Amino acid sequence: MAEVYLNSKFVGSVDDAPNFVSRLREERRIGSITANLNVYYNEKIDEVYVETSKGRARRPLIVVKDMQPLLTEKHLKQLEKNEISWSDLVKQGIIEYLDAAEEENALVAFFEKDITPEHTHLEITPLAMFGLTSSLVPYGNFNQSTRVNAGSKNQKQALGLYSSNFAVRMDMDVNLLHYSQNPIVKSIMHDISNYSKHPAGQNIVVAVMSYKGYNMEDAVILNKASVERGFGRSTYFRPCTSEELRYSGGLIDQICIPDKDVKGYKSERDYRFLEEDGIVYPEAQVAEGDVVIGKTSPPRFLSSLEEYNLAAGTRRESSVNMKHGEQGVVDFILLTENEEGNRLVQVRVRDERVPEIGDKFTSRHGQKGVVGLIVPEADMPFSVSGIIPDLIFSPHGIPSRMTISHLIEMLGGKVGALAGRYINGTTFDAEPEEKIREELKSLGFRENGVETFYNGITGEVLEAKIFVGNMYYLKLKHLVANKIHSRARGPVQLLTRQPTEGRAKEGGLRLGEMEKDTFVAHGASLLLKERFDSDKTVVPICENCGLIAIKDEYKGKKYCSVCGENVEITDIEISYAFKLILDEFKSLGINQRLQLKSKY
């Protein structure tokens, strides 16, 4: 008597569980019950689980009966001629989807030749165990699973031709790789997914060697000439948007060049790129602070201010300008309306990103690294045949990570480039390494891929033979230009007068609690004080009552609001944050007094 659970709820029991389960499966295959059903029999505890709920990950497998896979040559021919489709195979019970639980009852063969009487299913292809991006890693079966995973994750961050109609799109914050190429070493997934329609990298010559220590800790060296020829060059698009909002009282924003009497008028120079309609002209070279869309808004609090303020009634400036640290060329302008019928202006700014030190590059094997140095072509090492690598990759990245696929791709890429053909690097189904080596030999190269190299600076022959090959390299979206940040002086917060936080606000880099401790531990007392001077203020204190006094700069006198004028009032230097906490104490009803004494 096995208990049966349907979607984790007890529904009854059966006498002959194996028979029940196999009948259920049979019904599913002939289509009399839903194909979304999975059933799992746990022999140990004698319970049957039937699942039809959503949210189970399932994968397709070919059904095997009496050591024969149900998928035959006939089906394949029909598929080729487009007479039947995938869903027909599922309907006919030739292919079925198993969930994680039912897989426990199944024995799956990788290849047809492996099938034994125990096998219940056949893998469609071993590649089916990977997802889309993991199958894009060539020779993945030569790697640790973690590296394949890392490689597929890296590819998701690569810049490429993300969409072929990019020129008419208004995407937020996108990058576009110039001269993107098809990989020489590819897997069948590249064909299936139409990778050639949206490639994301470039084939380059890679040498595995050290270069003066500039490629240690995963860094890579770039050839300056390659960079100038366009390797890794990309464009960064960022749109600026503005709309004419409507306010109560029939007032409306106006996109125009603001008048000089508008409140908050910047300067004539800032508006110099605007045409009469208040919008920049295309191909304008804009830099930080330049206005891209000129706009004025109606005054705030219209009714209450009118009586008192002479300037009331003047409009406010509310233009859109280039953010801190950003520059570029106005690329595309879109004039339209939004859902509410307000006029909407979008301006797309483009900025060319040439690879620079600190940009992130990766191969498809989780071997990511940052550019450590861009070397003039003249100083790059070169091979006997005169080949100068585009990129130098550090050999120290290989032993600990054991990414053999990286090395095989170099070999494969080399053969592909020399023979002028694509190399199939599909995981578990690739061109064998031996064949590639043989072909490389027949092409007149050493079969192990190494070549004699010369030192680019001295011209001496390098003692070691250098492993070179062609690889598909990807530029990742983490660009220094989008992240670089420094500050000496800059904006402060209104409340605490301490520096703002974050790159977007030109913020300071916090010297935190533990960093403070290191200053104290070194006894660098006065240096510590200077570091925290960012919010220092001078406060007059009444020495009689110890409260903050008032300094009237206009009349040139100091007085205490409690004790009057005839008291000693001394200026002290404290952090504004402390002045703030004293104010907070007052709001708590706590009276605090400062007792001053001479420091010396």
Place this chain on the structure above:
Amino acid sequence: MDNIFAEYEDKLPVKIIEDIKNNIPKGIAQNKLRKILELVLEEYENAKVHPGEAVGLVSAESIGEPGTQMTLNTFHFAGVAEMNVTLGLPRIIEILDGRETPDTPAMEIYLKAPYSGGKDIREFALSLKETKLSNIADEFSISLINSEIEIKLNKEKMKAHSLTTPKVAAIIAKQIKGLNIRESEELIILKSRAKEESLNEIYKAKEKIKDVHIKGVKGISQVLPIKRNDEYVIITSGSNLADVIQLEGVDPYRTTTNNIIEVQQVLGIEAARQLIINEVFKVIENQGFNVDIRHIMLVADTMCVSGKVKGITRYGVVSEKASALARASFETPIKHIINAALIGEIDQLESVVENVMLNQAVPIGTGIPQLIANFKKK
């Protein structure tokens, strides 16, 4: 000879002078001895902490840095015979917090001859182990009709502890008052002397009787004799220093526990200080880190200065800080500010945290020396 040493008496600590005395060869020439002492003095002066050195912070960083690497890397002994003792970061936190009872109290009991040589070591160890009534009884039941409690004893277990039913009954009678005791074969029957007793109270009495202490030392739940350097030592889980050191055959001078508060109560604050140092150092060493023992000594000193062990918590040493602002900067600020306001505390701004808050030079290192100029009036 002695007059040379006398010269250095107030320059060097007694301990160092003693060490030199014990280690110099006999009949050493006077100028050689003087040279030795001179070199020792130089080394001693070099080893001194400079004025204004941020000793506490350096200690905190020196202990804290390996602490970050230890994170919950608790190491457990596997196997039946070994004792399970909290180690690693949880143990350090436990010690520095000054907890009343450690997570896994344990003792190391050193023995006097002949036990230290291994005589009757197993029996001796077993005699320490606390035996409760529930350990030797099979069943506790309440007979509803007679409102009695029946205890069924296990013969074999009794035998192992060399007990008899009358003996057990006598022990119970001694510890539990207000009950009449009858005994028969393997049964002990207890009945309340009070006439009317509710079932609830009988049940409570039953639970209480389960914990009746029969034999051994209270609190010692496991014993394990081991051989350490030609000597037998008993390690226990559970701790009761006060009772154990009074036992015949136990060496009270070397017997230790890992319960710091207990040591403070039994042996005093100086012993507790030493125990803190030993225990923290043991953990750090065990994890393969290298922290100078003087950092730990400083921590132990701060915990013990008040004469009672105080943890490094907001209730412990932090609450002892002189500055209200410094206390407020460490957990529950509002509580400290309000209490300071109630009694009108004056903050002298003499320590580091307050001065950082005010953006003043902290009185440490370069913040200490000050220039005093004497202007002469014309």
